[in-house]
Amino acid sequence: MNKTVPTRIFIPRDTTSCSLGADRVAELVQQTISENELPLQVVRNGSRGLYWLEPMIEVETEAGRIAYGPVTDDCIEDFIASQFWKPNENHPLYLGLTQEIGFLKNQQRLTFARVGVIDPLSIDDYRQQGGFVGLGSALTLSSAEIVSVVTRSGLRGRGGAAFPTGIKWQTVLDTDSEQKYIVCNADEGDSGTYSDRMLMESDPFSLIEGMVIAGIAVGANQGFIYLREEYPLAEEILCKAIEIANEHGYLGNNIAGSNSSFSIDVRIGAGAYICGEETAMLESLEGKRGEVRPKPPLPAIKGLFGQPSVINNVISLASVPIILADGAEAYECYGAGRSRGTLPFQLAGNIKYAGLVELAFGATLRTLLNDFGGGTRTGKSMKAVQVGGPLGAYLPESQWDVALDYEAFVDIGAMLGHGGIVAFDDSVDMSEQARFSMEFCAIESCGKCTPCRIGSVRGVEVIDNICNGESPSQNLQLLNDLCETMTDASLCAMGGMTPFPVRSALQHFAEDFPALDKS
Amino acid sequence: MTKASTSQVEVVAGIVQKHKDVSGALLPILHAVQNELGYVPSSAVQVIADGLNLSRADVHGVISFYHYFRSSPPGRHILQICRAESCQAMGSRKLEAHARQSLQVDFNQTTKDGEITLLPVYCLGNCACSPSVRVGDKVYGHVDSEKLDKIVSQLVSGAVEVRQHK
Ligand SMILES: Cc1cc2nc3c(=O)[nH]c(=O)nc-3n(C[C@H](O)[C@H](O)[C@H](O)COP(=O)(O)O)c2cc1C
Numbered sequence: 065m066n067k068t069v070p071t072r073i074f075i076p077r078d079t080t081s082c083s084l085g086a087d088r089v090a091e092l093v094q095q096t097i098s099e100n101e102l103p104l105q106v107v108r109n110g111s112r113g114l115y116w117l118e119p120m121i122e123v124e125t126e127a128g129r130i131a132y133g134p135v136t137d138d139c140i141e142d143f144i145a146s147q148f149w150k151p152n153e154n155h156p157l158y159l160g161l162t163q164e165i166g167f168l169k170n171q172q173r174l175t176f177a178r179v180g181v182i183d184p185l186s187i188d189d190y191r192q193q194g195g196f197v198g199l200g201s202a203l204t205l206s207s208a209e210i211v212s213v214v215t216r217s218g219l220r221g222r223g224g225a226a227f228p229t230g231i232k233w234q235t236v237l238d239t240d241s242e243q244k245y246i247v248c249n250a251d252e253g254d255s256g257t258y259s260d261r262m263l264m265e266s267d268p269f270s271l272i273e274g275m276v277i278a279g280i281a282v283g284a285n286q287g288f289i290y291l292r293e294e295y296p297l298a299e300e301i302l303c304k305a306i307e308i309a310n311e312h313g314y315l316g317n318n319i320a321g322s323n324s325s326f327s328i329d330v331r332i333g334a335g336a337y338i339c340g341e342e343t344a345m346l347e348s349l350e351g352k353r354g355e356v357r358p359k360p361p362l363p364a365i366k367g368l369f370g371q372p373s374v375i376n377n378v379i380s381l382a383s384v385p386i387i388l389a390d391g392a393e394a395y396e397c398y399g400a401g402r403s404r405g406t407l408p409f410q411l412a413g414n415i416k417y418a419g420l421v422e423l424a425f426g427a428t429l430r431t432l433l434n435d436f437g438g439g440t441r442t443g444k445s446m447k448a449v450q451v452g453g454p455l456g457a458y459l460p461e462s463q464w465d466v467a468l469d470y471e472a473f474v475d476i477g478a479m480l481g482h483g484g485i486v487a488f489d490d491s492v493d494m495s496e497q498a499r500f501s502m503e504f505c506a507i508e509s510c511g512k513c514t515p516c517r518i519g520s521v522r523g524v525e526v527i528d529n530i531c532n533g534e535s536p537s538q539n540l541q542l543l544n545d546l547c548e549t550m551t552d553a554s555l556c557a558m559g560g561m562t563p564f565p566v567r568s569a570l571q572h573f574a575e576d577f578p579a580l581d582k583s
Numbered sequence: 584m585t586k587a588s589t590s591q592v593e594v595v596a597g598i599v600q601k602h603k604d605v606s607g608a609l610l611p612i613l614h615a616v617q618n619e620l621g622y623v624p625s626s627a628v629q630v631i632a633d634g635l636n637l638s639r640a641d642v643h644g645v646i647s648f649y650h651y652f653r654s655s656p657p658g659r660h661i662l663q664i665c666r667a668e669s670c671q672a673m674g675s676r677k678l679e680a681h682a683r684q685s686l687q688v689d690f691n692q693t694t695k696d697g698e699i700t701l702l703p704v705y706c707l708g709n710c711a712c713s714p715s716v717r718v719g720d721k722v723y724g725h726v727d728s729e730k731l732d733k734i735v736s737q738l739v740s741g742a743v744e745v746r747q748h749k
Pocket residue numbers: 220221222223224225226227229249250251252253254337338339340341342343375376377378380381556557558
């Protein structure tokens with residue numbers, strides 16, 4: 065190897081790898097390099113999302129990148145002393161070629177192709193790995209043609225509601241307003257989800273590129289990213305990336321030499337789950353209480369500051385560049401039924417191999433839990449799985465053969481949502497989980513409608529009564545009535561879907577409500 | 584008006600001046616005020632209302648809607664414990680109970696010595712390594728009671744050092 069080119073050592077810098085000590089690892093490796101004048105260069109990449117192996121260090125070799133992990137605080141000194149950069153196959157943390165690790169190899173990474181591979185703030189890395197090809201293609205197309213590509217790709221909103229993205233864009237394109245907006249929903253409030261965060265921290269230019277393409281497609285020159293306050297590192301990386309994109313002419317006037325202009329503002333949320341709901345988010349962006357607006361009007365017609373607005377999730381927007389680059393058909397050919405393309409699933413909770421799995425729709429939930437997830441982290445048997453965030457149903461083992469596909473989930477009274485999957489072992493008490501669902505709704509309700517605001521508070525009381533054995537069967541009747549009212553009469557899915565986890569807990573895990581058995 | 588709040592009012596006025604012409608300025612202003620002062624003092628409400636042509640009730644209504652904004656000063660450090668489902672699956676209920684007990688506070692309260700304010704948080708996006716806690720802008724993963732005690736003792740001893748410099 066050429067002696068003058070230093071070997072690159074990749075040490076991740078995303079929230080989770082840093083939460084496990086990656087910054088300290090990077091600091092020590094850098095110190096060793098400086099003190100010994102080693103021909104090595106530290107690159108802070110994003111994470112590959114193999115989180116049980118973080119901090120995972122990679123060394124560039126002629127054969128490809130070699131990984132080690134987890135390089136934790138208590139072994140870092142020995143690890144450095146082993147001269148891992150050589151590389152050292154006999155080291156206990158040696159994992160071989162990164163791309164051959166089964167968990168990664170068996171995925172279909174499209175939206176996440178660059179995540180963990182590149183330096184998130186290197187626009188050269190981004191370009192070398194296919195970045196801005198989609199934008200280049202969009203600039204040769206008419207607005208209607210861009211929208212048509214997105215429609216034909218079959219892309220549906222990844223924020224949870226799975227509405228076809230192309231149709232939403234078409235509605236905004238068809239309005240004749242001087243001012244339109246692209247609003248990116250980066251509120252990622254669902255527990256068990258972290259794909260938006262990973263993407264923004266590990267490949268922020270892909271989101272920027274997706275927003276620029278959306279702007280060109282519908283005729284909007286201003287974008288907003290509504291980012292939750294809980295993501296300080298994502299904020300730092302995203303804002304820096306926007307600055308760099310501006311400097312390189314990918315934002316601002318005459319984007320990439322064209323007649324189009326587009327700018328992006330990042331706005332920070334303030335700890336309200338409901339502000340992930342799109343109309344509450346608009347209120348918040350306008351500087352108001354995050355209360356849900358009744359629909360119609362659709363935000364696509366009358367959205368931010370009363371203007372037509374495309375509102376899309378981070379992953380929806382970040383999937384657009386590859387669709388424009390490779391064509392609608394290349395994306396559409398992945399998937400099952402009406403769920404086309406891929407979804408970045410997030411394995412969370414009590415699971416052995418927690419991490420990000422981007423897969424074409426259609427595999428089974430069990431494949432994710434067992435083949436990728438490897439069962440529980442505690443080693444006990446897995447009892448329940450909540451998919452799709454706090455409003456998603458709890459699924460017992462008998463339902464794990466369900467296909468990962470939007471419609472298949474709806475058919476069993478569940479939802480795929482944003483793809484978060486939280487596993488629980490058999491120590492979980494499902495009555496506590498049901499109670500928490502109501503409690504969470506009470507804490508986060510925007511207060512606009514009574515079924516949700518009052519129903520959730522009553523829901524907690526009634527579940528407590530059931531668990532304490534106070535007239536359990538009457539209280540169960542009351543709880544069922546409450547759930548029905550919430551489902552039927554709430555203005556949005558916060559109140560409308562909280563009954564899903566509650567009722568699924570009652571239905572599938574009756575043994576955790578022993579008082580009901582006795583009555 | 585006390586001296587302290589006069590200078591707070593000046594800080595707030597400067598922030599309002601800087602942001603008032605951006606669209607939807609209220610949240611960015613509240614963020615800037617809280618970043619600067621640690622909370623949004625009641626004396627700020629009138630200044631913000633005047634600057635944005637809103638009523639005090641409007642501004643107050645927004646501050647009270649969002650969990651993040653607070654109207655009284657927090658402790659020296661803010662410790663957030665994730666209460667959401669992924670962390671529950673890995674023992675956050677126990678961690679919560681341990682924190683309340685060892686710090687002798689409930690959520691949304693500050694320890695007697697003014698060191699630590701304990702807050703709940705609903706997901707830090709760190710669910711692959713639950714349970715998670717956050718201190719300032721730093722997130723920690725796989726936190727059990729022992730690890731939490733260590734984090735807390737580092738915070739408190741760090742704060743003691745800072746005081747000695749004064
Ligand atoms: C209570 C509630 C919370 C939501 N939270 C989020 C969120 O955190 N992120 C998100 O992208 N969408 C969230 N949504 C869905 C949005 O309302 C909206 O459908 C989405 O942002 C549209 O973008 P998409 O079509 O690209 O998914 C939420 C919806 C509800 C009802």
